[in-house]
Every structure is written in structure tokens, then in C-alpha cells.
Amino acid sequence: LWKNLKPSRWNLPPGPRKLPIIGNLHQRRELNPRNRRYLSEMYGPVVHLRFGFVPTVVVSSKEAAEEVLKTHDLECCSRPEKLGFKMLSYNYKDMGFTRYGVESREMRKLSVVELFSPKKLQFFKYIREEENDLLVKKLSESASRLSPVNLKRTLYTLVGSIVCRTGLGTNLHECEFVDEDSVVDLVKKSELLTASIFADLFPVRAGELMDWISGQKKRLESAFSELDTFFQNILDSHLKHESTKIESFDLIDVMVDMMRKQDKDGGSFKLTTDHLKGMISDIFLGGVSTSASTMVWAITELIRSPKVMKKVQDEIRTTLGDKKERVTEEDLKQLHYFKLMVKEVLRLHPPAPLLLPRETMSDIKIQGYDVPAKTQILINAYAIARDPKHWKNPDEFNPDRFVDSSIDYKGLNFELLPFGSGRRICPGMAMGIAIVELGLLNLLYFFDWGLPEKEKADQAITGNEVAPDLVQVLHH
Numbered sequence: 001l002w003k004n005l006k007p008s009r010w011n012l013p014p015g016p017r018k019l020p021i022i023g024n025l026h027q028r029r030e031l032n033p034r035n036r037r038y039l040s041e042m043y044g045p046v047v048h049l050r051f052g053f054v055p056t057v058v059v060s061s062k063e064a065a066e067e068v069l070k071t072h073d074l075e076c077c078s079r080p081e082k083l084g085f086k087m088l089s090y091n092y093k094d095m096g097f098t099r100y101g102v103e104s105r106e107m108r109k110l111s112v113v114e115l116f117s118p119k120k121l122q123f124f125k126y127i128r129e130e131e132n133d134l135l136v137k138k139l140s141e142s143a144s145r146l147s148p149v150n151l152k153r154t155l156y157t158l159v160g161s162i163v164c165r166t167g168l169g170t171n172l173h174e175c176e177f178v179d180e181d182s183v184v185d186l187v188k189k190s191e192l193l194t195a196s197i198f199a200d201l202f203p204v205r206a207g208e209l210m211d212w213i214s215g216q217k218k219r220l221e222s223a224f225s226e227l228d229t230f231f232q233n234i235l236d237s238h239l240k241h242e243s244t245k246i247e248s249f250d251l252i253d254v255m256v257d258m259m260r261k262q263d264k265d266g267g268s269f270k271l272t273t274d275h276l277k278g279m280i281s282d283i284f285l286g287g288v289s290t291s292a293s294t295m296v297w298a299i300t301e302l303i304r305s306p307k308v309m310k311k312v313q314d315e316i317r318t319t320l321g322d323k324k325e326r327v328t329e330e331d332l333k334q335l336h337y338f339k340l341m342v343k344e345v346l347r348l349h350p351p352a353p354l355l356l357p358r359e360t361m362s363d364i365k366i367q368g369y370d371v372p373a374k375t376q377i378l379i380n381a382y383a384i385a386r387d388p389k390h391w392k393n394p395d396e397f398n399p400d401r402f403v404d405s406s407i408d409y410k411g412l413n414f415e416l417l418p419f420g421s422g423r424r425i426c427p428g429m430a431m432g433i434a435i436v437e438l439g440l441l442n443l444l445y446f447f448d449w450g451l452p453e454k455e456k457a458d459q460a461i462t463g464n465e466v467a468p469d470l471v472q473v474l475h476h
């Protein structure tokens with residue numbers, strides 16, 4: 001009460017009125033990133049909110065995002081603490097959910113050298129191609145039977161298999177501890193853990209009590225327990241060097257090796273099994289749903305825009321010819337319009353619409369407003385990529401908008417930020433793009449796509465923000 005009554009020494013950004021204690025918690029639904037009008041049209045591109053006790057600034061313009069991610073990158077590159085993040089990161093021993101510091105930097109360096117470097121990306125090309133061949137075989141059977149396909153499940157399985165083989169040395173097709181088709185369910189469990197719960201928003205004991213009463217804590221623990229069993233099994237197979245695991249010497253092997261050697265050498269940064277599980281968790285959670293949902297949205301948008309579908313497929317089929325039995329990553333080099341289509345999908349459907357939350361490490365100014373240290377910052381990449389100030393007919397799916405444009409998604413153009421930017425930019429960008437492009441190339445070269453009758457009716461009701469459950473696949 002005292003805080004609310006005394007005049008603030010800060011020139012905070014504008015925002016909706018805050019109720020005592022809960023702040024703007026009652027307005028969370030209206031603050032959905034997709035509801036961009038509510039925030040930026042009412043209060044401008046930098047909005048101040050308070051969720052419970054957590055001060056938050058939501059940024060939804062290109063200019064303000066550039067200030068956060070470029071001018072103040074160092075001051076804004078930490079992450080807020082949340083119970084779900086703590087669990088998924090094994091007590092902040094990973095790189096993605098952890099506060100910015102020596103450990104997060106060391107973990108990131110390791111992953112960039114051992115997994116995400118151009119050399120490793122090239123080396124793992126055969127895995128992406130083999131997994132796509134399997135997918136084409138599976139889809140051919142569905143096409144022959146004329147049976148609809150659950151696109152989401154199919155593509156989560158494809159991406160899960162690629163990410164687990166390349167990043168975690170685990171072949172899901174031969175795995176005893178997980179069924180390859182349950183990848184989508186595991187990812188859903190992880191989504192529960194990334195949402196805020198009362199304990200994140202209110203002083204710990206009060207928050208914990210509310211989570212206990214609402215059953216939220218139990219749900220979180222049960223979701224985490226399933227994920228933890230999966231991650232532990234992956235770790236165990238590395239520690240035991242099981243034959244289902246050995247694909248090649250992967251990032252987790254390198255870390256196991258380092259952990260064993262450091263017992264003898266000593267050194268300042270000590271790797272523990274929590275660091276290893278934190279890394280496994282980052283790769284699985286960061287890699288699977290992002291790339292898979294991009295592919296689901298690509299097929300959805302193409303089905304909705306038959307003209308664009310035709311233009312993309314014409315380019316692919318004329319460039320590659322009609323008689324290929326197998327497509328490879330070399331084939332991608334000649335395709336231009338296809339790549340613009342992928343860029344347009346990432347503009348309209350960024351898999352992380354608010355990126356990952358950041359936290360200021362010191363007081364800064366954004367667009368002239370004060371943003372004190374320890375404020376949570378949410379970058380509304382979804383709203384920015386549909387801002388009519390920078391995009392003509394922003395809600396329209398139109399890859400042609402990029403034909404004469406140098407705007408790219410690599411973190412240098414702040415009107416298009418599907419991978420973020422700055423120190424915390426997605427380290428898996430090249431890998432994600434490689435997975436998405438080769439996957440889509442296979443889907444569009446070998447097959448034609450449409451909606452089954454029932455899904456057509458459902459889509460008419462649900463509108464543009466929901467991808468269909470089932471799609472019809474036909475042989476080209």
C-alpha cells in the first residue's frame with residue numbers, strides 16, 4: 001500500500017492500473033501477445049505491468065526492441081527466476097533458463113563448439129536426411145491408403161528424432177525408455193513448466209501455499225518427474241556407453257569426458273551431472289517444438305493460400321525435376337522463393353511469441369522511460385512482426401514481401417525476431433533452419449496437401465490462429 005501511495009522516483013512506462021497485491025494479474029488473458037492492440041494501442045510500445053510482485057515491461061515496437069537487445073543487451077540479458085525454470089534447468093545449471101554469468105557463458109561456449117558449429121551442422125546432415133527418408137516412407141503409406149495424417153504428431157516425431165540423434169546421441173526408433181510417438185506429449189509437459197505459477201509471483205511462502213491449494217504444484221511436479229525420467233535415461237546411456245546411444249561422439253559425451261577429467265585436474269568451472277541434465281533439457285526443449293511448430297504452420301498457411309502453395313511447389317519441382325527418389329540438403333541451395341516462404345512463416349508464427357523472458361541487471365532507460373534493475377522484460381516478437389508501421393498488410397501470408405527486401409531473421413533486423421537477438425540469441429538457429437527447410441522440402445516435393453472435410457469446417461470456425469489437427473496427404 002505504502003509503495004502504491006508514495007510518489008515514485010521513477011519515470012516508469014505507462015500501463016493499465018494495478019490492483020493492490022495482484023497488480024495486473026487479472027488481465028493476463030488480455031495481455032496475450034497475440035492481442036497486440038490492447039497493449040500498444042492503449043499505452044504505446046513500452047508498457048509497464050505488475051504480475052503479482054513481479055514488475056514487467058512489455059516491448060512491442062522495433063525501436064524499443066533494438067534498445068533492449070542491442071543498446072542495452074548486456075544489462076538485459078539475464079533471465080528471471082521461476083520455479084519451472086529452476087526445475088527444467090536443474091537448479092540453474094543449464095544455459096537457457098539461467099541468469100547471465102560465468103556458468104551460462106561456459107555452457108553456451110561448449111554447445112556452440114560441440115553442437116551448433118557449421119562443421120558439426122554439416123557432419124550431422126546425414127541424420128537429417130535419413131530421418132526425412134523415413135518420414136517420406138511413412139507418409140507415402142498414408143497417401144496410398146488415403147488416410148488423413150496428424151501433422152503435429154508426425155512432425156514432432158520427425159524433429160524429436162533428429163534433435164535426439166544429433167544433440168543427444170539417442171536414437172528414438174531403437175530406444176527402450178521412450179516411445180518415439182510420445183515426443184509431442186513430453187513437449188506438452190514441458191510447456192506446463194514454463195508458465196508462471198503463484199510461487200513465481202508472490203513472496204515465496206504465500207505463493208507456495210496458493211500453488212498447493214490450487215493443485216498447481218502437484219501438476220508441475222508430476223510433469224517434471226516424467227521429463228526427468230527421460231533426461232536421466234539419456235544421461236545414463238551416455239555414462240554407460242550403451243549401444244542404442246552411440247551415434248557418434250556427441251556434446252553430452254564431451255561433457256561426460258570433461259566431468260571425469262576435471263576430477264583430476266581441478267579448475268574454476270566444475271561440471272556436475274546437473275549441468276549435463278540441464279544441457280539435455282535445453283537441447284530437447286529448445287529444439288523440438290520450435291522447429292516442429294514452424295513446419296506445422298508452414299503447411300497450414302500453404303493449404304490456406306493455394307496460390308502460394310502452387311508457386312512454391314512449381315519452383316521446387318521445376319528446379320529439381322520430377323524424377324528424384326530422394327531430396328538432399330544440396331537441393332535447397334537452388335531454391336529462393338521457398339526460403340522466402342519459410343521466412344514469412346517465421347514472421348507470422350514465431351514459435352516463441354514473447355521470446356524467453358529477460359531480466360534487467362541494472363537500471364536502464366527504454367524510449368526515455370526508466371526501467372529499474374530486476375524488471376522482467378518481455379519482447380513481443382509476434383506484435384513487432386505484424387506492426388503495420390513496418391509491414392504492409394501485416395496479417396497476410398505473402399512471401400513476396402521479401403523478394404526485394406534485405407530483412408532477415410538473424411537478429412540484425414529488429415522488426416523480425418523469431419530467434420531473438422544479442423547475447424541470448426538462439427544458438428540453434430542454423431540447426432533449426434536446416435531441420436525446417438529439409439523437412440518442408442520433402443513434404444512439398446513428394447506430396448500434395450489439403451484439408452479433410454471435417455477439418456475444413458473446423459478451420460472455418462476457429463479462424464486463423466489454430467493449426468488443423470488432421471491434414472490430407474496425397475502422392476504428387
Ligand code: HEM
Pocket residue numbers: 095096097108163167282283284286287288290291294350351352355356357417418419420421423424425426427428429431432433436
Ligand atoms: C525454428 C527453430 C527455432 C526457433 C524459432 C527458436 C527460437 C528461440 C528463441 C526466440 C530463443 C530466445 C532468444 C532470446 O532470449 O532472445 C531461443 C533460445 C534458445 N534456443 Fe532456440 N529456436 C529454434 C531452434 C532451436 C534448436 C534446434 C535448438 C537446439 C537444438 C535451440 C536451442 C535454444 C537454446 C538452448 C536457447 C537458449 C539460449 C540462451 O538463453 O542462451 N533452438 N530460441
